[in-house]
Amino acid sequence: MTKTPEKTILFYSISTHLGGAEKSLLDILCSLDKVSQGRYHAHALFPMKHGPLIDILKEKKIEYTVLPMPKLLLKMSRNRKTLIPLLTLLALPQTLLYLYQLKNVFQRINPTAIHSTGLKCHLISGVLSHFIKTNIVLHFRDVIESTHINKIIAWFAKNERIFALANSRATAKSVAIKTQIIYNGINIEKFQTLPTHWLHDLLKIPRTNQIIGILGVLARWKGQLNFIKIADQLIQQGNNSHFVIIGDEIYDTLGEQGYRAELTQLVEQLKLTSRVHFTGFLPHPEKALGSIHILVHCSLKPEPFGRVLIESMASRVPVVAAADGGVLEIIEHGKTGLLCKPTDLNAYCEAINSLANDPGRRFRIIDKAFAHVRDKFSLDKQMRGLIEFYDKNLKSHS
Numbered sequence: 014m015t016k017t018p019e020k021t022i023l024f025y026s027i028s029t030h031l032g033g034a035e036k037s038l039l040d041i042l043c044s045l046d047k048v049s050q051g052r053y054h055a056h057a058l059f060p061m062k063h064g065p066l067i068d069i070l071k072e073k074k075i076e077y078t079v080l081p082m083p084k085l086l087l088k089m090s091r092n093r094k095t096l097i098p099l100l101t102l103l104a105l106p107q108t109l110l111y112l113y114q115l116k117n118v119f120q121r122i123n124p125t126a127i128h129s130t131g132l133k134c135h136l137i138s139g140v141l142s143h144f145i146k147t148n149i150v151l152h153f154r155d156v157i158e159s160t161h162i163n164k165i166i167a168w169f170a171k172n173e174r175i176f177a178l179a180n181s182r183a184t185a186k187s188v189a190i191k192t193q194i195i196y197n198g199i200n201i202e203k204f205q206t207l208p209t210h211w212l213h214d215l216l217k218i219p220r221t222n223q224i225i226g227i228l229g230v231l232a233r234w235k236g237q238l239n240f241i242k243i244a245d246q247l248i249q250q251g252n253n254s255h256f257v258i259i260g261d262e263i264y265d266t267l268g269e270q271g272y273r274a275e276l277t278q279l280v281e282q283l284k285l286t287s288r289v290h291f292t293g294f295l296p297h298p299e300k301a302l303g304s305i306h307i308l309v310h311c312s313l314k315p316e317p318f319g320r321v322l323i324e325s326m327a328s329r330v331p332v333v334a335a336a337d338g339g340v341l342e343i344i345e346h347g348k349t350g351l352l353c354k355p356t357d358l359n360a361y362c363e364a365i366n367s368l369a370n371d372p373g374r375r376f377r378i379i380d381k382a383f384a385h386v387r388d389k390f391s392l393d394k395q396m397r398g399l400i401e402f403y404d405k406n407l408k409s410h411s
Contacts, residue, residue, distance in 0.1 A: 020126075024057045024130065027133055043073055086111070125407055182342055195395060198391045207300060231272050302325055306330070309365070
């Protein structure tokens with residue numbers, strides 16, 4: 014007879030796509046039982062039954078439950094313009110029905126803790142904390158910009174059963190409550206045997222041309238528009254690289270729709286269609302890293318963490334990144350990568366050219382970056398930190 018796991022952790026999340034936060038969640042879901050030697054058992058809760066994340070959970074036989082969320086609540090983004098409507102939606106009849114159903118799901122699964130990821134999940138979990146006697150872990154993966162949201166979070170945190178985690182110091186500093194930092198980690202070995210010309214062949218780019226890439230969800234704050242402008246400048250300067258935008262729109266929230274069309278339009282206006290390429294959605298985007306000569310990160314807002322950076326560094330791809338947010342905790346300028354002011358396109362061009370034209374410097378940065386990721390951002394280190402967090406905080410509240 015199989016031994017019943019001692020403690021179930023219910024991971025409550027919104028997205029079933031595969032952005033950086035979802036990939037980190039997936040790593041936890043797939044590792045928790047094994048690394049904790051069965052002391053903790055992972056179960057996930059999502060609002061949708063379809064998506065790449067769900068497909069992988071099925072393949073890995075990870076337990077999950079689906080409870081549909083009201084569409085208006087699901088589509089509402091976390092920006093300031095929609096903050097008041099978001100809070101208002103929590104009082105609508107269909108939302109109240111959802112909260113009632115969610116409370117029943119929590120009681121049926123009866124977890125030792127609800128591990129919430131995403132601002133909407135934090136708010137909903139905080140509301141329900143007044144009606145359930147379950148530990149709640151608010152795992153902050155976004156920089157909180159709203160003082161109103163922070164006041165609500167601080168009010169929730171008066172409950173002694175609520176605990177908080179953050180993926181970086183930058184994220185933790187933005188949250189109004191005591192928060193423990195556990196950096197995201199990755200399976201380093203996964204990035205050691207990537208195909209070297211996979212992206213060239215996919216996009217029919219000559220193998221003799223270098224590829225400069227940007228990888229991530231297509232969202233305005235991720236800076237893909239600036240990447241296209243950087244590509245335009247470099248091409249005008251005589252750079253013969255091809256420039257690849259890896260990723261697609263995955264967020265169905267208000268304010269992010271139609272961005273892919275804007276990017277395509279700019280490429281056409283600048284007459285760059287033969288040199289700037291879009292991959293669209295890739296089920297395993299990390300495969301593209303083996304083909305990339307330099308990875309560019311140009312987010313316009315502080316990055317909460319920057320998983321793509323550590324993936325690139327583990328793949329021995331040098332990174333030119335925006336000097337803000339959690340990026341500053343990953344990259345040391347000139348040693349493990351190059352940093353630029355987020356909106357300084359000339360600085361990006363200079364940094365990219367310096368790596369392209371100085372192989373010695375490029376390889377020195379690659380070696381130091383790989384060692385840094387191996388020592389500080391391994392999945393094993395993240396999981397050991399998470400289990401220690403559970404052991405310390407959930408034992409007396411179970």
